[in-house]
Amino acid sequence: QSVLTQPPSVSGTPGQRVTISCSGSSSNIGSKTVNWYQQLPGTAPKLLIYSNNQWPSGVPDRFSGSKSGTSASLAISGLQSEDEADYYCAAWDDSLDGVVFGGGTKLTVL
């Protein structure tokens, strides 16, 4: 059972917009910034969004992040087949005194 809660799977068709939710608590998302990772099959995770809504260099702005209260969301617009991957949210947790991850969401592009 992960500290941050994500839907196990989402799907969409090419060109569509999809969102992935991440629910936490006051000790993590409610008081800390949220980061999102993309993990393509067989590869290491890649930082996709940091500090709730900032892009690392090279990440297209089709990916966007937001946070409200104890929840966060990742939106992917103009869905492409290469976006098919697992997506994880993460934040620091003051109660656990460490990084907590969501359980991951598998995105399928139909």
Next chain:
Amino acid sequence: EVQLVESGGGLVQPGGSLRLSCVASGFTFRRYEMNWVRQAPGKGLEWVSYISTGGSTIKYADSVKGRFTISIDNAKNSMYLQMNSLRAEDTAVYYCARVHEGISSSALDYWGQGTLVTVSS
């Protein structure tokens, strides 16, 4: 080019020990906080341990506290994870990851390719 290269994984019996290494290149290692993150086969990401620049602050997940020890050697641009009293549930790919400078310790901007640790008799 930033690179993180893990090594030291392998097959070990329950109760045994392993020492993982992570060698960094392409950046000034001593300026960055670092983490170990693991992923069991077919499962999600699990944070394992954090170390600050210089090693003055260290944190562990409850699942490894008292069994794992994180350390760094700035002269060798390296981070280590000494794993003792290994259990079957420690079986995972172990990644080293760099903290994005000046950002939250949960923002990991570069990851190694991972090293597989298998705990089995």
